[in-house]
Amino acid sequence: MSIDIVGIAKNFGRFAALDDIHLRVADGELLALLGPSGSGKTTLLRIIAGLEWPDGGELRMHGSNALGVRASERGVGFVFQHYALFRHMTVSDNVAFGLQVRPRATRPGKADIAARVRELLRLVQLEALVDRYPDQLSGGQRQRVALARALAVEPRVLLLDEPFGALDAKVRKELRRWLRRLHDELGMTTIFVTHDQEEALELADRVVVMSQGRIEQVGRPHELYDQPATPFVQRFLGSVNALPGRVEAGRIIAEGIELPRIAVPGETEATVFVRPQEIDVVPDADAPGHIRFIWLVGPVARLEVELQSPAGIIEIELPREVASAGRLAVGQRVRLTARQARVFGGQGGGAGRDPVPAPAA
Numbered sequence: 001m002s003i004d005i006v007g008i009a010k011n012f013g014r015f016a017a018l019d020d021i022h023l024r025v026a027d028g029e030l031l032a033l034l035g036p037s038g039s040g041k042t043t044l045l046r047i048i049a050g051l052e053w054p055d056g057g058e059l060r061m062h063g064s065n066a067l068g069v070r071a072s073e074r075g076v077g078f079v080f081q082h083y084a085l086f087r088h089m090t091v092s093d094n095v096a097f098g099l100q101v102r103p104r105a106t107r108p109g110k111a112d113i114a115a116r117v118r119e120l121l122r123l124v125q126l127e128a129l130v131d132r133y134p135d136q137l138s139g140g141q142r143q144r145v146a147l148a149r150a151l152a153v154e155p156r157v158l159l160l161d162e163p164f165g166a167l168d169a170k171v172r173k174e175l176r177r178w179l180r181r182l183h184d185e186l187g188m189t190t191i192f193v194t195h196d197q198e199e200a201l202e203l204a205d206r207v208v209v210m211s212q213g214r215i216e217q218v219g220r221p222h223e224l225y226d227q228p229a230t231p232f233v234q235r236f237l238g239s240v241n242a243l244p245g246r247v248e249a250g251r252i253i254a255e256g257i258e259l260p261r262i263a264v265p266g267e268t269e270a271t272v273f274v275r276p277q278e279i280d281v282v283p284d285a286d287a288p289g290h291i292r293f294i295w296l297v298g299p300v301a302r303l304e305v306e307l308q309s310p311a312g313i314i315e316i317e318l319p320r321e322v323a324s325a326g327r328l329a330v331g332q333r334v335r336l337t338a339r340q341a342r343v344f345g346g347q348g349g350g351a352g353r354d355p356v357p358a359p360a361a
């Protein structure tokens with residue numbers, strides 16, 4: 001089912017939790033709402049679910065106005081961060097619940113409900129645990145029961161609010177891949193909220209980056225990473241160095257770091273963004289910078305280089321073998337050269353909205 005969000009606004013008192021949100025979610029899409037705490041992700045999800053009403057704007061599901069339709073009639077399944085399972089019911093009773101409470105006219109027969117529950121528990125890979133109670137399950141297993149319960153009523157839209165937020169990193173990763181497969185198998189429209197950029201980038205077809213009740217950018221994961229539209233998106237997705245610099249004679253210049261020739265219009269002071277992975281380190285006894293720290297972390301080496309310029313400390317990430325071949329050491333004087341750099345148009349320090357993507361030559 002497609003979802004159209006047109007100019008949605010939501011205020012809590014005088015506080016604007018959502019401000020003029022426009023978004024189209026395609027039928028069968030897996031979409032992430034990504035943003036820091038308080039950016040409005042949950043409020044938007046709750047409006048789609050019918051648990052919250054906007055102060056302005058339209059919500060259309062499958063082309064028709066959904067705001068007049070009650071939550072229970074919107075064909076939506078909802079899973080929260082804290083799996084609210086019924087503790088006194090077994091796994092299979094929890095999953096069957098949504099079907100058993102239906103009015104008699106639309107309630108499937110007992111045998112049909114049992115068959116559907118078996119099928120769902122197969123999907124979430126919990127067939128062996130049907131008779132357990134929630135207390136006897138791990139966090140990841142409980143969250144899968146919560147998903148099966150949401151799927152029991154055959155929703156056309158699945159809404160997930162930080163579904164794996166309370167779980168440890170390894171279980172989160174497993175459940176993430178599993179959710180992707182489940183989504184592909186069932187083919188419904190799925191929207192999930194997360195503040196974990198890795199989760200959003202790995203799992204979603206498209207990611208909506210939100211900040212302070214507004215959409216900063218919508219795009220496929222690699223588009224957001226390679227072509228961030230705003231300084232906020234640039235800083236939020238992956239780490240980045242922000243250097244004082246300028247645009248001069250049609251190119252970007254930053255203090256203390258050599259940049260490739262990047263043609264940019266205008267003449268202005270600018271914040272220059274360079275990712276740690278986009279910088280090469282060249283030993284040079286006459287260079288003003290020196291290495292302060294080197295950490296070897298799995299396959300990568302993280303370096304801090306101190307520049308004698310307003311740029312201060314620069315973070316760099318190199319393949320481990322480059323740093324550990326005895327070529328680089330703490331205290332060593334080095335020159336920095338970047339393969340990529342970005343500035344954002346119309347700004348003198350980071351607030352502009354027009355991107356000036358600046359791929360390396």
Ligand SMILES: Nc1ncnc2c1ncn2[C@@H]1O[C@H](COP(=O)(O)OP(=O)(O)OP(=O)(O)O)[C@@H](O)[C@H]1O
Pocket residue numbers: 012017035036037038039040041042043044195
């Ligand atoms: N019922 C409410 N009354 C007053 N303010 C609210 C209410 N619900 C949400 N807010 C405020 O609206 C803003 C957006 O909240 P929301 O829960 O949508 O953010 P979020 O991006 O989901 O954050 P988190 O990641 O922390 O869950 C926050 O500043 C929050 O304090």
